[in-house]
Amino acid sequence: MKHALDRTDIDNAWCAGCGNFGILKLIKEVMTELEFDPKNTVIVSGIGQAAKTPYYIDTHMFCGLHGRALPVSTALKASNPALNVIAEGGDGDMYGEGGNHFMHTIRRNPDIVHIVHNNMVYGLTKGQSSPTSQKGFQTPLQVDGVTNEPFNPISVALALKAGFVSRVNIGNYAHAKMVLKEAFLHKGYALVDVFQPCVVFNKVNTYKWFKDNTYELKSDYDSRNLPSAMIKALENDPIQIGIFYQAKSPTFEDHIRGDEKQALCSLTHDIETMQKVFESY
Amino acid sequence: MKNSTIPFQSTLALPPVSLPKHDVPKQYQTHSISILIGGAAGTGIKTLENILSDAFKQSGYFVFSTKEYMSRVRGGSNTTLLRISDAPIFAPCWHVDICIALDADTLPHVYERLTDDTIVLADESITQEKIQITNIPILKKAMEIGSPSYSNSFAAGILFGLFGLDRLLLSKSISRFFHDKNTQENTAAMIEGVAHGESIKSIHIPKLPKPLSTLSNSMHLLDGSSASGFGFLTGGCNMITSYPMSPSTGVLNFMASMSKEFTLLVEQSEDEIASLNMVLGGWYSGARAMTSTSGGGFALMSEAVSLSGMSETPAVVYLAQRPGPATGLPTRTEQGDLNLAIHSGHGYFGHIVLAPGDLQECIDYGYLAFELADRYQMPVIYLSDQYLADSISMMESVDFSAYEQRRYIQTSDETYARYKLNDSGISPRGIPTLGEGIIVSTSDEHDERGQITESYQMREKMVDKRKQKIELTISEAYGPKVSGQGSIALIGWGSTKGVIDEVIKELDDPRLFHVHFTWVHPLNPQDLEILKQTKANIMIENNVTGQFADVLKNHDIKIDHRILQANGFNFFTDILKEEIKKLIKDKA
Numbered sequence: 042m043k044h045a046l047d048r049t050d051i052d053n054a055w056c057a058g059c060g061n062f063g064i065l066k067l068i069k070e071v072m073t074e075l076e077f078d079p080k081n082t083v084i085v086s087g088i089g090q091a092a093k094t095p096y097y098i099d100t101h102m103f104c105g106l107h108g109r110a111l112p113v114s115t116a117l118k119a120s121n122p123a124l125n126v127i128a129e130g131g132d133g134d135m136y137g138e139g140g141n142h143f144m145h146t147i148r149r150n151p152d153i154v155h156i157v158h159n160n161m162v163y164g165l166t167k168g169q170s171s172p173t174s175q176k177g178f179q180t181p182l183q184v185d186g187v188t189n190e191p192f193n194p195i196s197v198a199l200a201l202k203a204g205f206v207s208r209v210n211i212g213n214y215a216h217a218k219m220v221l222k223e224a225f226l227h228k229g230y231a232l233v234d235v236f237q238p239c240v241v242f243n244k245v246n247t248y249k250w251f252k253d254n255t256y257e258l259k260s261d262y263d264s265r266n267l268p269s270a271m272i273k274a275l276e277n278d279p280i281q282i283g284i285f286y287q288a289k290s291p292t293f294e295d296h297i298r299g300d301e302k303q304a305l306c307s308l309t310h311d312i313e314t315m316q317k318v319f320e321s322y
Numbered sequence: 323m324k325n326s327t328i329p330f331q332s333t334l335a336l337p338p339v340s341l342p343k344h345d346v347p348k349q350y351q352t353h354s355i356s357i358l359i360g361g362a363a364g365t366g367i368k369t370l371e372n373i374l375s376d377a378f379k380q381s382g383y384f385v386f387s388t389k390e391y392m393s394r395v396r397g398g399s400n401t402t403l404l405r406i407s408d409a410p411i412f413a414p415c416w417h418v419d420i421c422i423a424l425d426a427d428t429l430p431h432v433y434e435r436l437t438d439d440t441i442v443l444a445d446e447s448i449t450q451e452k453i454q455i456t457n458i459p460i461l462k463k464a465m466e467i468g469s470p471s472y473s474n475s476f477a478a479g480i481l482f483g484l485f486g487l488d489r490l491l492l493s494k495s496i497s498r499f500f501h502d503k504n505t506q507e508n509t510a511a512m513i514e515g516v517a518h519g520e521s522i523k524s525i526h527i528p529k530l531p532k533p534l535s536t537l538s539n540s541m542h543l544l545d546g547s548s549a550s551g552f553g554f555l556t557g558g559c560n561m562i563t564s565y566p567m568s569p570s571t572g573v574l575n576f577m578a579s580m581s582k583e584f585t586l587l588v589e590q591s592e593d594e595i596a597s598l599n600m601v602l603g604g605w606y607s608g609a610r611a612m613t614s615t616s617g618g619g620f621a622l623m624s625e626a627v628s629l630s631g632m633s634e635t636p637a638v639v640y641l642a643q644r645p646g647p648a649t650g651l652p653t654r655t656e657q658g659d660l661n662l663a664i665h666s667g668h669g670y671f672g673h674i675v676l677a678p679g680d681l682q683e684c685i686d687y688g689y690l691a692f693e694l695a696d697r698y699q700m701p702v703i704y705l706s707d708q709y710l711a712d713s714i715s716m717m718e719s720v721d722f723s724a725y726e727q728r729r730y731i732q733t734s735d736e737t738y739a740r741y742k743l744n745d746s747g748i749s750p751r752g753i754p755t756l757g758e759g760i761i762v763s764t765s766d767e768h769d770e771r772g773q774i775t776e777s778y779q780m781r782e783k784m785v786d787k788r789k790q791k792i793e794l795t796i797s798e799a800y801g802p803k804v805s806g807q808g809s810i811a812l813i814g815w816g817s818t819k820g821v822i823d824e825v826i827k828e829l830d831d832p833r834l835f836h837v838h839f840t841w842v843h844p845l846n847p848q849d850l851e852i853l854k855q856t857k858a859n860i861m862i863e864n865n866v867t868g869q870f871a872d873v874l875k876n877h878d879i880k881i882d883h884r885i886l887q888a889n890g891f892n893f894f895t896d897i898l899k900e901e902i903k904k905l906i907k908d909k910a
Contacts, residue, residue, distance in 0.1 A: 051773060083754055085603070088765070096762075096773060101754040103606050104764045105599065106629050112563075112596040116603035116611065119587055120561060124607065124754060145592035297587050305560045306608025306731055306753060309329045310584045315722045318583055319552060322542040 044069045046079055048099040055090060060237025060248075063211040064158060065097055068127070071221045072100075082125040085114040087139065089165050091131035091158035108138025111146040114153050115293060121304040122294040125225075126153040133163050136172040136192050143194075147201040150230045151293040156221075157194065157232070160239040161246045168242035178245060195274040198232050199267065199286055205231035206270065206286040210251045212236075213282065220284055229292050236282070258283035328608075328756070332728035334748055338798045339693055341686045342724035350827050351384070353531040354407035358418040358435060359477065360428030364396035367424070369499055370474040371402040375714050377478065377495035378406050379543050381487050382533025386411040386820075388713040390891065393568070393652040399427040408531035412680055412715050412820025416894035419528045420484075422477050423448055424460060441527070443480060445473075456522060463514050472504075472511035479515020480522075485530050489516045542717055546710040546817075547572025549681040549717070550640065553688015554612060555580060556725050559638070561587040561611035563600035568652050569708035570614040570642035577614075594619035598626035602635045606763055608731060608753040610692050612638035617646050617659045620703075624666050627701050631671025631788070633763045634741070634749070636695035636702075643707040645890055654890035655708035657816055657864035663703045664843045664873070670785065672698065672792035675843035677705040679819025681717040683840055684710070689725050696730045698795055699751055705842070707864070709892035710817035734759025739770040743783060747790025792844060799841050801849030806835035809857040810906060813881075815839040815870050818862055821893045828899050831906065833857075842870065850877050858882040858909060860902070864892060 046069040055061050072079065084095035088107035095102035101124075105113050114128040128135075135143055135157045146155070161178070163169040169182045172192035179186045198206045205227040209217035217235065224231035236251045256279050263269065270286040294302065357374075361367045368389065375385045384407045392398035403414050417437050423429050423444040433452075436442060442455040446462065449455075458480065464472040475496055482492045489512065496508050551573050554562075562577045564570070578588045587609070591597040597613040604611030615623065620641050630637040641663060645656035663675045674694050678687040687704060695702040734752030738759025742749040749770075752759045762772030767784060769775045805823065810833045814822045819838050826834050837853060839845075853859055853874065861871040861881050866888035871881045883905055887893060 048773075054774070080758065080760070081755055083607070093774070099760060101761045102763070102772075103603065103633070104766065105602065105633070106625055106765055109595065109599040109626070112591065112599040113603035113606070116561065116563060116589075116600035116609070117607040119589075120604045120609035120611070121607040121755065141592050142596055145596070149589075297589065301585065304608055304755070305585070305587075305604070305610070306328055306729070306756070308560065308585050309558060309727065310555055310560070310586075312722050314583055315552070315555060318580070319542065319720060319722065322544045322548070 046072060046098050046100070048097055051097055053097060054093055056241050058240040059090070060160060060211050060239070061091060061094065061158060063214065064156070064235055064237060065094055067211070067214070067217055067221060068094070068156070069098060071218060071225060075222060075225055077125055077225070081123065082127070083117060084127045084129055085110045085117070086128070087130040087134040089131040089134045091129065092134055094129050108134050109142065110134070111139060111142040111155070115146055115149060115151045118151050118153055119294055119297050121306070122152070122298060122302040123304065127156060128153055129156045130158070131164070132157060132159045132161065132171045132173045136194055140172070144197070144201060147198055147203045147230055149293040150204060150290060152228055152230070154224050154231045154233065157234050158237050159234050160237050160243055162239045162243040164239050164242055175246070193274065194232065194234050195285055196271060199271050199274055202267065202288070203232055203286070204229035204288050204290055205284070207232060207284045208234040208236070208282045210236040210255045210282050212248045212251050213255070213257070216257055216282065223284060227287065229290060254279045255282045258285070328729050328731050330727040330729045332730055333732070334697065334730065334746055336728070338697070339726045339728065341690065342721065344682055345718070349409040351407040351409040351411050351531070353529070354405050354411060355420070355528045355530065356415050356418040357404045357406070357420045357422070357481065358401055358432055359422045359424065360399060360401040360432055361424035362396065362427065363392060363394055363398050363400050365424065366471055366474045367400055367402055370478060371404070371714070373475070373495045373499050374404055374478050374481065375543055376498065377482070377492040378404070379541065379716065380491040380495060380538045382535055382537050383407065383531060384409055384411050384537070384541070384716055385543065386413065386713065386715045388414045388709065388892070391653050399431040401428070401432055406531060408534070410716065413824045413895045414892065415896045417896055422480065424473055424477060429453070458518050464511055467507050467511050467514070469507070472507055475508040475511040476515035479512035480519040483516035483519020484522055484527055486520070489513070540718065542719065543714060544681065544717070545572065545712060545714045546681065546684055546706060547712070548576050549684035550678070550688050550704070550706060550711070551576035551580065552720070553685040554638070554640070554692065555584065556685060556689040556722055557692030558610040558727065559612050559692060560585055561601070561604040561609045562614065563589045563591050563597050563604070563611065564614045565591050565594050565597055565619055567616045567619045569644055569711045570616050570640060572711050573614045573640050573642070594622040595626065598623040598637065598639065601637050602626060602630060602633070605636045606753065608756070610696070612640060614640040614642070616642050616644050617662060618649065620659065620662065620666065624668070627673065628667030628669055628671065629765050630701040631667055631669065631673065632765050634699040634751070635763060636699050638691045638695050639701065639703045641703055641705050642711045643705060645888065651890045653708065655864065655892050656888055656890070657707055657869070658866070658888065659705065660842065660865070660869040663705055666703070671700065671788050672795055672844070673701045673703060674698070674795055674841070675703045675705060676840060677816030677842045678710070678840055679814070679816055679838060681715060683819070685720060687840060693728060696728070698791055699748060700791060705816055707817050731756065733757040734761070740772045741768060741770050741784070741787070743770060743787060746794060747787045748794070796844045796846050799844060799846040799849065801846065802837050802839045804835065804837050804852060808833045808835040810834050810909065811837045811853055811856045811859045812902070813837045813853070813859055813861045813874070814863070815842050818864060818893060821895050821898055822862055824895045825899045825902055828895065829903060833906065833909070839870070843873070845873070845877060847877055850874065850879055853879045860885060860905065862893065862898070864888070
């Protein structure tokens with residue numbers, strides 16, 4: 042189905058039935074429904090199948106290195122705070138290669154939406170384990186099954202007091218849309234960890250598995266309570282989805298730019314000030 | 323933003339910028355004296371260097387100072403060298419006229435730099451059989467005033483007393499650096515020091531150079547880090563994202579202090595990988611961004627350097643070299659990262675490497691780094707080193723309005739394609755929200771729009787596009803600075819400029835002349851012709867193999883001798899002079 046935000050004349054590199062298609066559709070619909078101007082929006086991504094998403098949405102994009110979307114996003118948002126900035130990539134990209142940036146971007150709290158396609162497996166490198174792979178998951182590399190403890194992005198983000206921490210299952214589309222909208226509207230860093238099946242390399246964590254093993258946080262859940270959010274985040278069987286925690290605090294741009302938030306490209310340094318400063322030496 | 327304008331908007335159609343013309347200082351020092359002060363880390367020896375440099379400048383002298391220090395926070399044995407002269411001076415010497423030892427570790431540390439004529443002033447606790455020393459109760463007096471940290475001001479006082487200089491000027495310098503904090507105590511220590519200095523009669527005191535009364539108003543005293551920082555600001559730098567690393571942190575600190583004066587975003591990144599990726603994010607959305615680092619940190623940036631090349635996103639990296647491999651000698655100096663800079667990043671793409679040699683060049687090429695990165699849409703690596711970054715010298719005033727400002731960002735329309743093929747290889751660079759175009763930047767091989775492609779025909783076109791950019795930078799490269807004429811070229815690059823200049827002037831041999839490279843990569847073969855007309859080419863480099871000599875060899879330049887040093891020290895005029903004297907003795 043055509044959408045106004047489709048980029049035309051593209052060669053989509055995803056496999057038939059991939060969970061990425063749902064996420065692509067979701068982002069386009071949320072952007073449209075919230076009236077986000079695509080010409081005022083940048084999607085930054087890294088490397089991997091998930092990181093190809095911005096090639097298929099007609100917004101500005103910077104597709105950089107594996108794991109490095111967050112520092113790029115942070116700086117471009119600071120240099121032009123009027124932009125809507127989305128950082129997008131897979132679980133290997135964002136939690137493995139870019140793990141250090143994940144922690145420190147949360148600490149900075151730039152006003153960006155961080156969408157992580159989490160399919161618990163590596164796709165583009167053909168089926169190895171990812172940081173979120175479940176224990177026992179067998180791959181061509183982890184021949185006896187994964188032994189490492191799975192990375193829990195929700196509890197890590199909570200430990201760092203991220204301002205918006207959420208998880209959705211792309212198979213539960215209406216719920217995912219509701220959460221992503223809230224993430225877009227949140228001022229500050231917003232994590233949306235998206236469960237999506239890899240139909241080629243992960244025969245365990247399928248659409249059905251995600252449906253059977255997740256459930257929505259109850260309607261009376263209080264997302265302002267950090268300790269109870271942490272308890273929910275650590276629940277494993279089944280896995281909770283929804284908005285675990287939400288709190289507002291000043292953003293990176295508020296700190297680094299103050300009240301003056303013009304795009305840096307339109308500013309220049311005052312030569313007289315420069316001369317004056319130099320003369321003091 | 324849609325209606326906003328880009329100040330100084332410019333295009334590639336304009337010829338490359340020219341640097342403002344500067345008057346080359348003509349006078350040459352006829353007399354200088356050198357003072358070496360040694361003490362432990364954390365005892366304020368750097369403050370002492372700043373105070374004395376300033377006070378000697380206020381007294382009408384040209385000053386050069388440099389320090390060597392150990393990689394630790396407290397203790398150890400560090401020294402600072404001051405040279406005072408009657409004309410501009412830009413290099414250190416090994417042997418010294420006066421040595422002040424604030425602690426017992428100093429003398430063994432500096433022993434080889436003392437001659438029979440060196441006046442050695444040491445704290446009374448220090449005894450030394452091999453050399454004659456004059457003991458002074460430095461520590462005792464400082465303690466009487468209240469703290470051992472007043473030893474520094476006491477030592478400064480000794481020098482001013484010894485030379486009979488105006489202590490009021492020294493007192494002003496002390497107030498300037500201590501701002502109210504313990505100024506009174508430091509001034510008291512200084513006065514005590516002056517009295518002791520005046521009382522030293524028994525030794526032959528070296529004659530001071532002739533002071534210039536107008537000097538203190540016309541000249542500016544600063545270190546290489548600050549001069550580089552002024553250069554980057556002149557180039558419009560408005561974002562710096564860095565992980566601290568010696569000896570690059572001076573620039574980061576300078577820029578942080580300037581963020582109070584200018585719209586200048588400063589962020590300490592979690593690692594060097596983040597640093598350079600942030601720089602790219604900044605440029606992508608219209609900032610003029612840079613990072614600062616040293617060799618180890620720069621090694622971590624390699625992949626992002628490559629991304630700058632592929633995505634054609636400009637980037638500026640300030641790379642202050644220190645000796646490697648690995649952690650190496652963190653606080654010492656070397657010109658060892660030239661190859662790393664030239665070859666950084668996988669794949670074939672252009673980068674420009676600049677290496678300033680003095681304060682004026684630090685400003686000029688700091689400005690140029692941003693201009694070139696923007697013009698050619700590629701990474702520009704600005705090489706400094708611990709010696710250049712930390713040494714303090716003097717320069718004349720700079721007219722900052724003389725640097726032509728250009729911004730190559732273009733307003734885009736609906737048909738915009740980020741990697742549009744054209745004759746120059748350089749596509750107009752749009753940024754988000756400036757116009758109607760969608761800006762697609764990518765690390766994958768791409769078509770003109772920026773979409774991923776695996777078409778071999780498109781790949782060939784894009785490889786050729788990046789090659790064209792390299793050819794353009796070669797055709798527009800700045801040639802070396804040639805000082806004098808003769809048959810034997812002393813060739814240097816970067817921070818060796820001052821020492822080679824002084825050696826040539828000291829030797830006063832009509833055969834010698836200086837060819838100095840500040841634009842070190844890529845080179846235009848036409849600029850190297852001068853080195854094919856010489857009888858001998860002597861390369862002087864602060865590294866173990868002669869990395870730049872090899873670059874020149876690859877351009878068919880014969881290198882007859884390589885004077886190399888990789889022991890953590892910079893070159894010293896007196897030692898280098900003797901070495902070159904010996905080398906050219908047998909040459910016709």
